[in-house]
Every structure is written in structure tokens, then in C-alpha cells.
Amino acid sequence: MEKLLERCAALDVHKRQVTACAHVPNRRGERAELRAEFETMTPDLLALRDWLKGLGVTHVAMEATGVYWKPVYYLLEDDFELLLVNASHVNNVPGRKTDVADAQWLCELLEHGLLRASFVPPKPIRELRDLTRYRKSLVWERQREANRLQKLLEDANIKLASVATRVLGASGRAMLAELCEGRNDPEALAELAPGKLRRKLPALRRALTGRFSSHHALLVSQLLSHIDYLDEAIDALSAEIEERLRPFEHKLELLTTIPGVAERTAEVIMAELGADMQRFPDHRHLASWAAICPGNEESAGKRKTGKTRKGDSWLRTALIEAANSAAGRTRDTYLNAQ
Template sequence: MQVVYARCAGLDVHKKTVSACISVCAAEGGKQQQMRVFGTFTSDLLALADWLKEHGVTHVAMEATGVYWRPVWAVLEGQFEQMLVNPQHIKAVPGRKTDAKDCEWIADLLQHGLLKGSFVPPAPIQDLRDLTRYRAELRQSQNRVANRIQKFLEQANLKLSSVASNALGVSGRRMLEAIIAGQQDPEQLAKLARGRLKSKIPELEQALEGRVRDHHRFLLGEFLDEWEALGERIARLEAEIDRQIRPFEPAVTLWQTIPGVDRVTACNLVAEVGVDMNRFPTAQQLASWAALCPGNHESAGKRKSGRTRDGNKWLRRSLCQAAWAVTRKKNCYLSAQFKRLAARRGVKRAVMAVAHTMLIIGYHMLKNGRGYCELGGNYLELINKNHLQRYYVKRLQRLGLTVTIEPVPEAV
């Protein structure tokens, strides 16, 4: 086979060791290979980099093994052309599974140009990605604690959530703190209401008449402290995200022009796909990487399954949340697309399709530097205007009606 890279190396990365194989093709057609095993301490990785440079290696490939590849990538970055490869794409021949054979196999595949690299964002985007993912995890933890508080209130027969839309709002927290402090009089608790909740004081008095024991007070205090502590951590994290997102503020602004995308979602999208769309040759390849398009499973001319792959769950979650939000918009192309597909294919497929469309739109916006252009809620109807007109005329004629069509005069 044709040799693409004359001097390259394959790395088999583990927690404690890195097996490396250097493959060098001579001008007369011979091949030389050398193998060594290095540790994963920083000094060992620096020795690995020196060894690769000593033999004139230009390209390095490694498997995406958990998080163990990241320190190796960081040490070698800027010194070699690196390629991170999906382990499923480089499975060796069965029966020859050793670390030495693995790194040799990776080097051979790389040398002949048979590897396809995964998307690895630059270090600032990786740092931002860590922060946004951690924020999502903290919000999930806070929601779990809020659900636990609600469940415990029901055990004490305190029906606060039946009256207040947010049991952990300002008024709700004041009431909970008073209950934890020992207050049992429903009238006194109801007087702690603020804002529009003051109009529901009679209902609050009934809802706050429960059977609260010291056991309930103790655990409610623990749950409320945990909920507030998580809120403080989220606030600190958001301040750090705002600081690190400043160099990418133009991209965040572009994402926010799409209906349904708020600042939190825009920051998540920047952290997941980056700002350089040249890493993806086409918008369709970006959608395939994100697993927001139908899968391909065809054999003997039969399409067996179109199920989507797992892909990037963080990116999919953000886009699907934005897609759900945009379904409530009026006179909006994306909302019209959702309603059109949901009637035929169901809401879940429709949401996935809208998320796919939003990702395609974002790709072109970041590539061209232009914001979202709204097409209008009737755009899809105007494409097939005559067909739609004939369809409704026939339906009315089937009802025994005579239909006369006159265009509406344009406003002067």
C-alpha cells in the first residue's frame, strides 16, 4: 500500500504505561520499527517526546482511552501532528491482542493513511467544556435536592407546592426556614409570603397545616443547606465561565440570534463544538459527529435501521432543550418545522430534526460570521403554495361547497 507518512508513531495509552512504536519507511522500500514502554508521569512523557523527536517522527496517533490520553496529548501538542482515534475504528485481528501489537497496528494504519482523527478542540475550549459540563452536573444535583425537599414536605403533609408555583422561591425559603426554626402556626407562616403570593394567604394557611416532627425539621434543614450550597457553587462556576467565555463572545452572540437559544445554551454550544468550523469540512459532517442525523445500517440493499448513534450527549442535550423551547415561538420557521414533522413522525423525531436544523444553522453562522435570518412561520407553506391551495379546495368541494379563489390585494 501507499506510504503516506514516512516517519510516524503509534501509542497505546493506559493508566500507568504508554506503549510506543516508531515506524520508519526507508527510501529503498524497507521498514524499520522500534518499540518502547514509557510510564505516565510527566518526566516519562517528556522522555517519550524526546525519543520521538530523536527519530524524526512527524505524526503520532493514539487511541481515545478514557481520559488517560489527555496528558499525553498535552505534552506532545505543538511538537508533532497528532491524531486521536476512536478505538472502534482500529480493532486489530483477533488473537493478536497485546500492547506491543496494538501500538504496532496503530503505527501501520497511520503510516498508510488509514486512520481518521477525532475532533479535539484547543485547550481554551477544553477548559470551557469542563466548566459547562460541571455546571450541568451541579444543576442536576440541585434539582435532585429540590425534589427530595418536595418529597419530604409531602411526608409532613405540607402542601406548599400546591399553592406556590416555586416552593423554593423567596417566600418558600422563608417559610421553610421558619418551619425548621420551630414555627408551627400556619397563620404566622402564611404571613411570610411576598409578592403575588400574598393574594393566596388563605390557601397557604391550609397548605401549611401539617404534622411536622423534629425528624422532619432536622432533615429539611440539611436538605435546604445542601440546596443553597449548590446554588453558591453554581454562581461561582458561572462567574468563571463568563470570564473564560470572553474571547469567544462573538460566537456566543451569534448562537443567541437563533430562537430558543439563551446565553447558557450558547455557552454550552461554544464549549462543545468550538468556534472554528474549518475543523468540519461540511455542516453534514458536523451533524454526523454530533449524532444528530439518522444512522446508516444497510445490507443486501435493505435499510435495516436508521437509529441515531450516541454521539456527544452534552451537545445533543443542549440542542434538544433549545429545540423544545423554540416550539412555543410564534411565526417562526423552526416552530413551523416542528409542528409539520410532529404531526407525521411524532414529537421526539420532530425535536431531533429541529435540533439538527439548529446545528446546521449554527455551523453556517460561525463559518460566515452572520446572524440568524428568520424565514417566517409560513415559509414551508409558500414553497408549495399551489399544491396546498389545490389540496384545500378539493377538501372543501368534497363537503359540497363551491370555492372561488381571489388573491388578497396587496397593501399600498
């Protein structure tokens, strides 16, 4: 088989060590295989970089192993043409799996041009991804804390959620603060209701009559403090994300014109896909990369399954939320008609 690369290397990356295999021509012009092992501390990775440079390597391949590939990739990306590959696409012969064999096999595939690189966005987009993903994690954690609060109120038989639309709104928080201070008179608590909620004063008095003890007060105060902290953290992250996306304001505006795509969803889409769409020939390739198009498994003329592949879960979540929003909250659109 034709060899497309003269000097290439492959890395088998683990938590504590990296096994490197390089294919380079020797003094007689014949292919030589060199192997070495390095630890994953920064000085050792710098030694790996120098070793590859000394051999004149131009292309380096590695598998996407958990998160362990990241420091290796980031340290080498300025000096070599890197290919991050999906491990499931480069399986070796069963029963012959060792670190050295994996590196050798990967290097051979790279040498013959048989590897397909995964998309690794540039550094600014990677940092933006970290911010949007962490913000989403905090949003989920806030929702979990709100659910815990509701369960605790049910335990104390405080039925505030049955009367008020938002337990964590301004009036709900005021009532919960009074309960935590030990003031649990239903009449006085109901008087804290503002505006339209005052129309429900009789029901509110009944809902606030419960068995709220000092034990509940301790837990509710902790939950409210944590929710406040999460709100502050989410706001700080949102401000930083907005600042980093300022150069892409126009593209964000275009994204929000899509039915169901709100500002935060547009930010997630930008962080997961990047700003350069030229790497996708058309929208079908993009849908395939995101793994939101039907799968294709057919044998003997029979279609077995059409389930989607596992793709970028963060992007998938954002797109599904946008589709559900468009289907339920927009009018005269294709999704709403379905």
C-alpha cells in the first residue's frame, strides 16, 4: 500500500504515560520504526516534543482517550500537524492489544493516510466551550437544588407551590426567609404577597399552614444560600461568555432568527461548532457530525435500525431544546405543524 507520509508518529496516551511510535527513513532510505515511552508530566511532554522534532516528524496521531489526550494535544499543536481520532474507528486485531501495538497500528494507519481526524476547535472556541458547558452544569445544579427545596417544603406540608407560580420569586423568597427566621404565622406570611397573588390570600393562608420546624429552617436556609451562589456564578459566566462572543455578534443575531433558538442556545451552538462553517460542505454534513440525523444500518436488503449515533451531547441537548421550543411556542412554522 502506498505510503503518503515520510515522517510520522502515533501516540498511545494514558493517564500516567505516553507510548510513542515513529516511522522515519533511516540513512539508507529505508523505513525505520522508533519507539519510546514518556510520562505525562509537563517536563516529560516537552521531552516528547523535542524527541519528535529531532526525528523531523511532521504528522502526529493520537486517540481521544478520556481527557488525557488534551494536555498532550495542546502542547504539540503548534509544532506538528495533529490528528485526533476516534478510538472506535481504529480498532486493532483482537487479542493483540498492548500499548506498543496500539501505537504501531495507529502509526501505520497514519502513514498510509487511512485516518480521519476529529474536529478540535481553536483555543478561543475551546475556552468558550468550557465556559458554556460549565454554565449549563450550574443551571442543572440550580434546578436540582430547587427540586430539593420543593421536596423539603412538601415534607413540612408547606404547599406554597400549589398557589404561587414561582416559589423562588420575590414574594416566595420573602415568605421562605420569614419561615427560616421562625416566624411561621400563616396570616402574617400571606400578607407578604404582592399584586395579583393577593387575590389568592385565603388559599395562601391554608398553603402556609404546616409543620415547618427548626430542622426544616436549617435545610431551607442552606438550599437558598446555595441557589443564590449558583445564580451569581451563572451571571458571572454569562457576562464572560457575552464578552468573548462580542466579535461574533452578527452571527449570533442570525442564529437567533431561527425559530426556537434563544440567545443562550445560540451561544452554545457557537461554542460547540465554532464560527467557521467551511469545514462542513453543507447542512447535511453538519447534521451528520452532530449525530442528530437518522442512522443507517442495513443488511440483506433489510433496514435494521435508524437510531442516531452518540454525538456532542452538549450540542444535541441545545438543539433538542430549541426544537421543542419551536414546536410548542411558535406559530406558522414547520415544527409547530408537526
